[in-house]
Amino acid sequence: MxxxxxxxxxxxxxxxxxxxxxxxxxxxxxxxxxxxxxxxxxxxxxxxxxxxxxxxxxxxxxxxxxxxxxxxxxxxxxxxxxxxxxxxxxxxxxxxxxxxxxxxxxxxxxxxxxxxxxxxxxxxxxxxxxxxxxxxxxxxxxxxxxxAFGTAPADIADDELDKLSARELEVMRLIARGYSYKEVAKELFISIKTVETHVSAVLRKLQLSSRHELTKWAAERRLL
CATH class of the missing domain: 3.40.50.2300 (Response regulator)
Known part of the structure; x- marks a missing residue:
């Protein structure tokens, strides 16, 4: 020990x-x-x-x-x-x-x-x-x-998703599925630093504070 x-x-x-x-x-x-x-x-x-x-x-x-x-x-x-x-x-x-x-x-x-x-x-x-x-x-x-934990599809205000760029939406989905920054970078052929930048932007735009909240947010809206 x-x-x-x-x-x-x-x-x-x-x-x-x-x-x-x-x-x-x-x-x-x-x-x-x-x-x-x-x-x-x-x-x-x-x-x-x-x-x-x-x-x-x-x-x-x-x-x-x-x-x-x-x-x-x-x-x-x-x-x-x-x-x-x-x-x-x-x-x-x-x-x-x-x-x-x-x-x-x-x-x-x-x-x-x-x-x-x-x-x-x-x-x-x-x-x-x-x-x-x-x-x-x-x-x-x-x-x-x-x-198991997803709820019925929630109404999504158009402006919620409009806040995110196409690349930010891709990153958001992978992060919410449990991918590490390294795995996201490999999947999307971008640098880990770029992933970090996109995640920060997504959390800021959606007014979320953690990956856990992001996963819940995405699951509730069946975005995965």
């Missing part, structure tokens, strides 16, 4: 890893970069709830399927840590990409869902984004969430 203090190079996000495979936990700890400080780990529902309560991490990397408890797995861990949801965010990390798994853990309160096929660098980036308040999804999985 890494309990070292924060380095002088900047903030390190306190993380608990919850997975029932010891070898996977060890490998994940080795792959996470220097921005992450692993302060605890657990392999069952009961262990997870106890470790999270004791260590008070900023982010919990949470497997969806876990032994123990009442059989609720990751959902049960989130429910058992409900008192900490104001200060601790949950990021599901699982081999499963089934829609029912994604939707159930998000309904329970997780801030995102990524699959175990992504790299240590990508997981580290996802942890940082979740710690900063973003909702993070592997691109293919975002659609499950939007389908």
């Amino acid at each position: 890494n309990n070292s203090p924060e380095s002088g190079s900047g903030r390190r996000v306190r993380v608990v890893i919850v997975d029932d495979h010891t070898i996977f936990r060890s490998g994940l700890k080795a792959d996470l970069d220097e921005r992450i400080n692993v302060v605890g780990e657990a392999g069952t529902v009961e262990q997870a709830i106890a470790v999270i309560a004791e260590s008070r991490p900023e982010v919990v990397l949470l497997d969806v399927h876990l032994p123990g408890g009442l059989g609720g797995g990751g959902r049960e861990v989130i429910a058992g840590s409900a008192a900490l949801l104001a200060t601790t965010s949950f990021l599901a990390l699982s081999v499963s990409d089934a829609a029912e798994d994604v939707v159930s853990v998000i309904r329970a309160g997780a801030r995102g869902y990524v699959t175990k096929t992504i790299s240590g660098k990508e997981i580290s980036d996802a942890v940082i984004r979740v710690a900063d308040g973003d909702a993070v999804f592997s691109p293919r999985l975002a659609g499950f969430v939007l389908d």
Whole structure:
């Protein structure tokens, strides 16, 4: 367990890893970069709830399927840590990409869902984004969430979309689907800096303050 203090190079996000495979936990700890400080780990529902309560991490990397408890797995861990949801965010990390798994853990309160096929660098980036308040999804999985939580099409004032340029609309849709800035840049053949500029402009024009609000705004209007 890494309990070292924060380095002088900047903030390190306190993380608990919850997975029932010891070898996977060890490998994940080795792959996470220097921005992450692993302060605890657990392999069952009961262990997870106890470790999270004791260590008070900023982010919990949470497997969806876990032994123990009442059989609720990751959902049960989130429910058992409900008192900490104001200060601790949950990021599901699982081999499963089934829609029912994604939707159930998000309904329970997780801030995102990524699959175990992504790299240590990508997981580290996802942890940082979740710690900063973003909702993070592997691109293919975002659609499950939007389908589950989307409401009936809302009336869209023409001037809402008229505020956005064609390129800003493209960027907005990809960001709302859970793409990272790097993935958007690659998809649209533009620089990451240009993506950042477009996102800032979109948030300003739509009077939104975060990617999470942008995703909700787009989902409510079925713009994805």
